[in-house]
Amino acid sequence: DSGVTQTPKHLITATGQRVTLRCSPRSGDLSVYWYQQSLDQGLQFLIQYYNGEERAKGNILERFSAQQFPDLHSELNLSSLELGDSALYFCASSGYPLNEQFFGPGTRLTVL
Amino acid sequence: AQKITQTQPGMFVQEKEAVTLDCTYDTSDQSYGLFWYKQPSSGEMIFLIYQGSYDEQNATEGRYSLNFQKARKSANLVISASQLGDSAMYFCAMREGSGYALNFGKGTSLLVTP
Numbered sequence: 001d002s003g004v005t006q007t008p009k010h011l012i013t014a015t016g017q018r019v020t021l022r023c024s025p026r027s028g029d030l031s032v033y034w035y036q037q038s039l040d041q042g043l044q045f046l047i048q049y050y051n052g053e054e055r056a057k058g059n060i061l062e063r064f065s066a067q068q069f070p071d072l073h074s075e076l077n078l079s080s081l082e083l084g085d086s087a088l089y090f091c092a093s094s095g096y097p098l099n100e101q102f103f104g105p106g107t108r109l110t111v112l
Numbered sequence: 113a114q115k116i117t118q119t120q121p122g123m124f125v126q127e128k129e130a131v132t133l134d135c136t137y138d139t140s141d142q143s144y145g146l147f148w149y150k151q152p153s154s155g156e157m158i159f160l161i162y163q164g165s166y167d168e169q170n171a172t173e174g175r176y177s178l179n180f181q182k183a184r185k186s187a188n189l190v191i192s193a194s195q196l197g198d199s200a201m202y203f204c205a206m207r208e209g210s211g212y213a214l215n216f217g218k219g220t221s222l223l224v225t226p
Binding site: 106108 | 149156162211212216218
């Protein structure tokens with residue numbers, strides 16, 4: 001158990017819908033990262049927050065957004081969902097941003 | 113351009129044997145970090161080992177060691193005394209410079225046989 005929690009574990013929805021994925025980092029970790037794992041793209045970095053502020057952005061679509069709240073939990077919002085958004089979405093956290101990242105169990109999103 | 117290359121899509125090893133999983137990387141930064149993660153069939157990503165570019169010694173964590181050859185830009189994972197529970201996907205990743213994101217390779221699937 002990495003100490004990072006993600007909810008829900010599984011999510012099935014339809015094209016065009018909007019979903020919210022939630023992540024709670026390890027106790028004391030200020031950095032939260034979001035990654036997407038799909039069969040065709042592999043593991044891709046989406047976005048990073050540090051203590052409530054966006055710190056780095058990767059291959060995140062404009063339809064996707066994220067935020068980190070004062071209690072340090074983070075949410076990833078995915079809107080206007082397409083079939084290709086079906087993937088495993090991971091949240092990871094680290095203490096100091098350059099330290100190793102510990103991953104949550106992931107949210108498996110299926111868009112039908 | 114691919115930053116992390118894992119050339120072995122699949123590997124087999126017999127229980128109790130050692131196995132090396134290959135990873136080469138591409139960066140022009142002097143400061144970078146290399147990571148290995150394990151992903152069992154259940155899907156979670158488990159951190160195994162870390163090597164900093166300035167670390168002179170190869171990193172070791174229990175049965176895992178990282179064979180770091182800076183001039184060749186390789187960071188191979190060595191698993192000693194393989195166990196059935198080591199069967200999983202293994203990902204090599206790199207963090208460059210002062211960036212925070214991890215760039216992952218495509219992974220190597222390891223199967224440990226009795």
